[in-house]
Amino acid sequence: MTRPFVEIDRVAMRYGGVEGTLALQDCSLNVEKGEFIAVVGPSGCGKSTLMRLVSGLWPATDGNVVVAGEEVDRPLSLVGMAFQNPTLLPWRSILDNVMLPLEVVPEHRKRLRAERAKYEQKALDLLKLVGLEGFGAKYPYQLSGGMQQRTSLCRALIHEPPLLMLDEPFSALDVFTREDLWDVLQQVWMARKPTVILVTHDLREACYLADRVLVMSARPGRIIAERKVPFARPRTQETMVEPEFTKLVAELRGFIALARKGEEVT
Numbered sequence: 430m431t432r433p434f435v436e437i438d439r440v441a442m443r444y445g446g447v448e449g450t451l452a453l454q455d456c457s458l459n460v461e462k463g464e465f466i467a468v469v470g471p472s473g474c475g476k477s478t479l480m481r482l483v484s485g486l487w488p489a490t491d492g493n494v495v496v497a498g499e500e501v502d503r504p505l506s507l508v509g510m511a512f513q514n515p516t517l518l519p520w521r522s523i524l525d526n527v528m529l530p531l532e533v534v535p536e537h538r539k540r541l542r543a544e545r546a547k548y549e550q551k552a553l554d555l556l557k558l559v560g561l562e563g564f565g566a567k568y569p570y571q572l573s574g575g576m577q578q579r580t581s582l583c584r585a586l587i588h589e590p591p592l593l594m595l596d597e598p599f600s601a602l603d604v605f606t607r608e609d610l611w612d613v614l615q616q617v618w619m620a621r622k623p624t625v626i627l628v629t630h631d632l633r634e635a636c637y638l639a640d641r642v643l644v645m646s647a648r649p650g651r652i653i654a655e656r657k658v659p660f661a662r663p664r665t666q667e668t669m670v671e672p673e674f675t676k677l678v679a680e681l682r683g684f685i686a687l688a689r690k691g692e693e694v695t
């Protein structure tokens with residue numbers, strides 16, 4: 430049997446030393462290669478902390494994080510990330526912001542030098558895919574928040590990372606833009622099958638996009654429930670009005686309500 434692509438084994442994370450905040454405790458989960466999972470849970474339960482540990486941005490206080498068979502002990506280069514706040518570099522054009530991972534990840538730098546035109550075209554194609562054709566030469570301040578967020582999604586995808594870590598990437602967007610981007614992400618996932626970990630507060634988003642939804646307890650966070658999402662792909666607006674979809678969303682909402690009260694999910 431092949432190993433899961435991401436293995437999180439009884440991880441704990443405490444910020445600020447022994448007296449500090451215990452964000453995660455006894456948190457375990459596995460993600461298979463090419464699987465799309467969503468992590469949901471009460472506010473402050475440690476979802477972003479979990480993302481930081483898997484990306485290697487913080488070391489765990491206890492337990493093990495293994496990605497692609499290797500212990501995570503430094504920031505991973507095989508990961509693409511997008512967060513709620515797009516954090517574009519204001520002095521770089523939109524195109525140059527999208528190209529950034531190719532410049533900072535050593536193994537891409539050489540390829541970029543040899544084939545710049547090809548990668549620029551790829552960045553422009555991604556911008557087109559998210560509805561930003563013609564905006565490559567603009568600067569972040571010239572774009573709306575939603576457009577900046579779409580740029581940040583392109584930046585996460587440009588180097589075709591095998592692992593995509595998305596921490597509430599759509600939460601600041603209006604509902605129409607958000608649902609458009611769900612379809613873009615679904616399209617990218619279906620075409621390339623990266624392994625995806627998506628943190629979201631939006632249960633419809635989780636059920637629209639993921640193969641499996643994992644529910645976290647209140648802080649210190651750990652996984653307390655999971656549900657497979659059985660709907661065929663590509664999922665569409667019709668999927669979201671199916672009774673089974675509504676039922677799944679309601680069930681997950683019930684789990685989170687219990688978690689917020691510190692009660693067990695059975």
Ligand SMILES: Nc1ncnc2c1ncn2[C@@H]1O[C@H](COP(=O)(O)OP(=O)(O)OP(=O)(O)O)[C@@H](O)[C@H]1O
Pocket residue numbers: 444445450451452471472473474475476477478479648
């Ligand atoms: N850098 C930090 N230093 C100290 N405490 C932190 C730090 N980052 C997070 N925390 C604390 O760890 C706990 C978990 O935070 P985290 O951001 O992981 O939760 P979350 O589930 O992503 O929250 P939300 O749903 O509100 O986005 C919180 O109590 C938070 O205050």
